[in-house]
Amino acid sequence: EPEVTQTPSHQVTQMGQEVILRCVPISNHLYFYWYRQILGQKVEFLVSFYNNEISEKSEIFDDQFSVERPDGSNFTLKIRSTKLEDSAMYFCASSERRDRGYGYTFGSGTRLTVV
Amino acid sequence: GEDVEQSLFLSVREGDSSVINCTYTDSSSTYLYWYKQEPGAGLQLLTYIFSNMDMKQDQRLTVLLNKKDKHLSLRIADTQTGDSAIYFCAERNYGGATNKLIFGTGTLLAVQP
Numbered sequence: 001e002p003e004v005t006q007t008p009s010h011q012v013t014q015m016g017q018e019v020i021l022r023c024v025p026i027s028n029h030l031y032f033y034w035y036r037q038i039l040g041q042k043v044e045f046l047v048s049f050y051n052n053e054i055s056e057k058s059e060i061f062d063d064q065f066s067v068e069r070p071d072g073s074n075f076t077l078k079i080r081s082t083k084l085e086d087s088a089m090y091f092c093a094s095s096e097r098r099d100r101g102y103g104y105t106f107g108s109g110t111r112l113t114v115v
Numbered sequence: 116g117e118d119v120e121q122s123l124f125l126s127v128r129e130g131d132s133s134v135i136n137c138t139y140t141d142s143s144s145t146y147l148y149w150y151k152q153e154p155g156a157g158l159q160l161l162t163y164i165f166s167n168m169d170m171k172q173d174q175r176l177t178v179l180l181n182k183k184d185k186h187l188s189l190r191i192a193d194t195q196t197g198d199s200a201i202y203f204c205a206e207r208n209y210g211g212a213t214n215k216l217i218f219g220t221g222t223l224l225a226v227q228p
Contacts, residue, residue, distance in 0.1 A: 004157075031214065042119075043158070043203065043218040056213060091157060104216070106150075108157040 002026040006092050006107035013082055013114055021077045021110045023092030032075045033093040033104060034067065036060075043091070049075065082114045117141040119219035121204055126225045133191040135222045137204030140185065147180060148216070149189045150203040158203065161189070191224075199226045 005024040013019050025032050034046040047057045049067055064086075066078045075094075079086055089111050093104035118140045127133045139147070145166045150158040164171045164178045164187070171178045177190040191198055204219040 006157075033215075035216075035218075042220050043205075043216075045215040045217070048214055056215060058215070093158075105160070106158040108155075 002105070004092055004094055004105050004107035006090075006110050008110060009108065010111045011113070013112070015084060015114055016081055018078065018080050019082055019112060021079070021090050021092075021112070023075045023077075023107055024073055025075055025092070025094030026096075026105055027073070029094035029096050029105075031055075031095045031097070031104075032067075032069070033095075034077045035091045035093065035106075036088040037091065037109075038085075038088040046077075046090075079112075082112075084114050087112055087114045117206070117208075117217045119204055119206055119217050121202075121219040121222045123220060124223045124225070126227060127194050128227050129194060129196055131194055133189075133194045133198070133224055133226075135189045135191075135202050135204075135224065137187040137189075137219055138185055139187065139204070139206050139217075139219075141206060141208060141217070142185065143208050146207045147178075147187050148203075148205040148207070149176075149178065150205060150218075152201040152203065152221070154200075161202075194224075194226050196226045196228055199224055 007022045032049040035043050037043045045058050047061045048055045068076050089109045091109045092107045095104045121137045148163040149161045151161050162173050175192045179188045201221040201223050203221045205216040207216050
């Protein structure tokens, strides 16, 4: 069964550093998403991406964050100048179409720890 | 704004039925989902229901939707130890400007042997 692949599974970074979280969505999917889950809290929407541009973003997704699809297969989330409160599990997801009811396929997540 | 709420914890004995409850606020929610998260793993879609349905059954899983009360439940029949996980309710407004999922807090299901 096709799956969304995320790397690395765990990343530790020092406060103030930049990190790039990588995702390989399912190959025929057109919509891509990032969500995050701070420990003990809800899974929160960050951003959706379609046709090489951001289609929607939450208020969490400020100038510190950016997304890119650099080569037609990868989908990355860059976090500049990381803060302690950026520590969370980050999930990538993809969907074939916007309006399919069966939801998205999520990756296994990258646990980001900012120290 | 939209909100989805769930109870935090449920403990059942193996073989019993589990019922996980969820309430949501967005009356325009069109698709409602149940996701399962096992330790260290991602979010696995278990089942979903479209808002014009009251019930959906899929093997051991039964989803009930009460649109009037904005209440969704997931019943797992003959619960097994392998069902121990966190279960997330999520909703999405199909056809609106947004395509995002709104998740609940998750319910930790502990199955006792």
